[in-house]
Amino acid sequence: MFDFRSLEVVHWDYWQRFSLPLDTNIVTVVGPNGSGKTTLLDALRTLLTIDCAGNRDYKSYLRHNGKPFAWLRARVGNTPGPSGERPFFPLMDREVTLACRIQKKGGEWTRQYAVLGGDVSVEEIESRGEFLGLREYRVRLEGAGLSQAIRRVLTLEQGATDKLCQLPPKALLDLVFDVFGDKAVLDDYQRARNEQGEADREQHGLEHQLSLIGVSLQEAEARARSFQEWNALKTERVDLVSEILPRTELAELLAGIRGARPQLTGIKRRVTELERRDVELARQLGELDAQGEMLRAEQHEADLARQQTQKSLDAARAELAQNDLLIKQEARLREMVAAQGGADHERLANVARDARALANHLQAEETRLRQELTTVTSQLSAWRSGRRYTPDFEASFRRALDDAGIRHSMLSEIVEIAEPRWQPAVEAVLAGYRHVVLLDDPRDREAAWKLGEQHRYKHFVVADRAPAGSATRGSLLEVVSFSAAAPEWLLRNLDRIRRVENVTEGASCSRDQDWITPQGYFKERRGGRHLGVDDMYFGSAARERQLRDGEAALRSIEARLREIASERKDALARASDAEAVLRGASASSQLADRADEFAEAHEQQARLREDVQRTADSHAAAEQHYEAVREKRLKTSNARDNGAREQRDVQRQLADAVRQHHQLRGEQVERLKAFRAKRRHVPLALRGRAAMASLRERFESPAAVRREIDRVERRLEEGHWEQDPSVLALREKLLSNHDGLKLDLEKRRVHLERASRITHEARGAYIQVLRNTVRRYAKNLKVLAELAGIGVEVDLPELSNDDLALSSAALHVRFEFDKKGWIGMDDGEASGGQQVMKSLLLLVALMRDEDRPGGFVFIDEPFAHLDIFNIDKVGAFLKSTRAQYILTTPATHNINVFQPSELTLVTSKRRPGATWAQPLAVLRRRSNAA
Template structure:
């Protein structure tokens, strides 16, 4: 490093303009307290861009003289580097033996500003100097001095507080290690690492906040997305309704009008063709009518003549027929009486009467039995219809109870309506177990219990009405409940019954089970014992299997009843026939008496019967011939009448059709003109793009008719009216903005996370690598203090600290030093065994060790009052130590010390206090030691 040769100060503190030489190895600055010793050292510190001592700064010194500017000028040597290289001289590109350092301090804008310059050679300070120099900022100037050897470590030592230079031995190991790291620049790096850790924690906290904010923002985005979708759906529905009303319906109405017009034109043309056809048919029918009318007049005259002949023949036939019929009737009565007389021969009237009574009683009983069977068949037919419809028929008392509950508005279910058996092989067992409960009524609401029970009491309903219901839970394995499904909640006690009843394949297997069990065919064991409770297939009531079983049983029963009815009806017919014959036999007992009384009458009728029969036959033949003639004339006239009526109806119908077609054509012509006008108006109202046939065809294929579109609009409007919609038009923009913010925050969060993870990794790796630099610093410092101890005749040992990449280890690490004065044994830094001089020697060794640099062996050191409280021997010893080193020392000491303090000094500068009333302080006196050749 360079050494200082001269210092010039203008308007620094109370010195107006003063120049002091510093071209000696040891320069002693002596003067009373307050005479400016520290002020001189702070001038050098300011010239070198270092911190001033204590709480002072350069602005304090330049304010005291009440001037607006101040100058500091220093001449330093510029030795050639031993290694050469790119910068062979300390202040390269300056190659002269000395260079001049300038510090210009001026007042600008109410504040003091300093600038620096480096000039090659020994440059005096005059009016032209300021314009010739190249002025540098503080940072650039520090960089140039660091290049010249004034490293940050040396800068830290030069900036030590007054009185600290002889107290380094009082530092704790940790404080000493911190000072070493601070001087060599490692402390700042470690502080930067610590600050980086703090910043990393803060960044992790910020990352957590960003992730929390991102989560909240994500919820907001999702909420706004749903609202925006709702708004878009609402807007789409509104747009669809508007488009359908304003664009689709007019277009479809035009299409329908065009199609209707085309169909109407076709109808009009067809009506005209039909009119011409009907007019031709009317002309032909009119000619036919006139011809048939003439024929009908002739046929009517012929019919009247034939009718007169028939009437005469009929009168003659009636006379002959009546006489023959009376005689025939009397002869039949005689024959009937003879037959009855023959039947009653040998018959017992009492026996016949008893047999007749038996037949009538049997017939009556059979009729009563048939009525009951037919009533039963009617009931079974109704049950069959109900079962085929998927409903279970119920007894009358159940239907009455349910009707009363429905009338009272009480919701309910039957147990049979909610039970389904999964395993049909156990249907018998389930039916047997639940048979007593098939008519249980389950209330939908427990609050209806009082009213339902009152109705049950009124109707004397003998089965349970249950208000409490619960869901199926905790099914026991191998229980009846395991194979039963409930479509709704059921009574808890019933679920318990099914759950505790186990399934047993046989009685023998049931013996191995504990508790209640039941076999497939319905043999049930409970706490009271075991019994058969099996149910008939016709009585099944639970599940689909029960419905099929009952349906099969009802069908079989209906078949049997029908066969029985046929047999009983056959028996009834036989009984009635026997009763009728017996009654006829009883009536025949009076026939003999009547036959004897009318014997003469019957003989006279038998005598005249052949002649009357012959006359009747002849009159009948004449009547038949007249009737045939009349029928032929009447048929001819009737055929003519039919033709006449048909021709007449045809003519009237055709005439009416022609008139109707004429009126229809007139109306159709007017309607066709109206539709053409309406079609033109509709087409004029359509947009140009919808007038294209392909567009109209596409709309027709997509939507169908106007009515379908109107139904669609009604549905859309109902949906708009019934649902809740987001109508704020800004919601979409807000959604997009929030989504962009969310995406940006996500990218920032990911980037921040990557940066935090990378920073943590790099920080940890960098500090781990920097640990080697810390160890090298401690080893280099140890070599320095050992070398200085050898110069002072003192054995020095350092206990190197344990340095690991761990916050706690680094925070607790310390540097311990031990010293051996005069071979009296090792002593620590501040263990109380060393004298005052030894304490100063310890501190100087530790201090100068901080200054030593193998690359720059020479340099300078500011030592503020190192001889305080030392005796003469120790002063000489410290002086000898300073002379043995290669550095330049600027030492301050008060006037009260022993004169031995000047022993090592080659140049002594004496400062004096400013006198009262004087503006400027007196100049600094110089005393240089004579050097003998």
């Protein structure tokens, strides 16, 4: 093994160029953190083609200075070993120069190496140009003693000196054998054993091949059967595609034609029945319309008669009232005659004033009721004629639409409520949409919206409409029917609302569900509230109720007007009487002057009451007759509305049935065309009833035939079929080779047995060398342990000439520190300093060899976990070995770390602003002789 004498670096990291002596056994590199200690060791590792420490590589040190090249040159010893052979033979110089040139070419860094005898400078090496490649250079270094195991030891990172004791016992034994050269011999033996095993496996393979020759004829026959099956599958595929599939499709079409006939007949029968029902409903509607016109005329006549009797009754009542007034005036005059003697003029003034005020109030109330009477009369006129009452703002806007030629309808005209029980709920939801206008043509939207803007119409004008589809079960839409297309948003809104019987049922629904009760209590995402309305607006039931409520309101207004007339007359009379007394009129003279008038009034009183009773009876009879006619007309109108709804439903079903009949008939025609087209390509014998029935039993449908075709094609594609008929020639050739192969196998078997015996005996003889190597390493450990004051026990492995024993052999080492008991290599009981000392012992024992002196070790900060006393111990036994140690230590360590060192290299950090770092300072220990 060689050792280092000096090192020269050029453009390495921040070092420009300098040389360092390394010609002592122990070299200590000291300096602060980041000053280049590990950089120096990585330079030596790069020179020896060893990986740098940590995550660094040689390229990272070349990027700092910006130079395109760098040199590493070392002068090493080439001293002959105990056997007389020099490490770098055939170089016979006492010293050898190792050099590494790193250049940047094409953007990449490349390395070249040189091994030259003597001390050769960088310039001379470059002029010679005798460079080696990486692989050849590594072979030269391995020949000089730098084995793979030493490489692994030299790559220990900073502060990781204790990692060697973490090796498993098996790995430690392999490392010992590798360092002392026995691993290569064992590998050679194992390689020979592997080659013999491979030859033995080859022998068994040939024997197996020989055994297969006996069955080769069966294999050839199997290949022939594969060829026949391949031909059969191809024939089957042709038959399926060209014959079976067309026949199956023909049978499928025939079955489809026969199966569609009952359905086509049924739908045609349904069309006929619906057409008949439509005609019948049209006839009934015509009869109802005629009956309605007749009843409307009869109602008009009854109304005229009722009005006439009402006029007669009013006239009789007026005449009676006038007569009663005369009698009352006589009574008041008589009271005035009696009271004139002591009249209270102040009281009479108050009576006159109050009576006049009451008369004025009744006049204002009469004016208001007359206006309401006009409105109610207009509404009743529309309701009695079967129309809906239209407010002025709606009527004005609709007249504008009609004048512009925009066809439209109102939402209230197309809505009908199927279940009267849910009328309040529907009215509550649709209350805000009573005056929504629906356009018949969506293209009129712009013109309609412009008119809506002009008239300030505050309700929606909808252009986009959609037919009402099937409603969700239980929704509010389910009880509402539309005679025409409605706004799509309204349909979605009604379909989203669920009908519930009460609030308790609604509360059990999900939180996102909208619901409403029959009384109109509505719940949405914002909460619940009552939406019920007092009147009804949608459907025939709403019109009937509006008619009843309107007639009741008319009767109430007329009765109140009559009461107001009577009260007003009485008030005016009291005011006149009081004013007459205040003016001093003579009541007795009035009684005398009007005595005949008062007497006639008393005589007419009974007759006038009889006239009133008679006209009242006539009016009641006319009123009863009118109500009977009106009720009959309403029933006829309801029947007509129900019939119209039924006719619309029948017409809708008829349209669906006709469309379905056309669709089914078209499909049947297409099937017939396809059947006739396919029938021409199928022979008559193959399309008979029996042939078709047999085919349908085998294949149910064309899909089954296609699946069978796919199966056959998949087998043809995925199978490994024999398509070559020359299998018989192959069998003859195998028979001819049988005898020659058998003779060759006998010769190979004899040679293999002889080689295996020789290898086994040679490895058995070498086992003693392995035992000596292990004993020598154990001896080195014990000697070094005595120097360090540490107890060491080594369990020597049981080495025998057996593959299993050699592969499982391991080297177990135990240590004892300060008489505190024995511990293993890496059992977790040792301190950090003890881990370092164990690793140093294992490491130095590899280098301490009396037969192979020399060698070198890089140890980065070996004293990191050691106290002062352990540093002295380690330094003492390092000095006792003959290996070369290059150690690093930080500047903060105890001075005892320099005690074993004969040469100290001091690093320093690069000064701020400087391009290059300072060269290392060299401190050499003065010899004892000096």
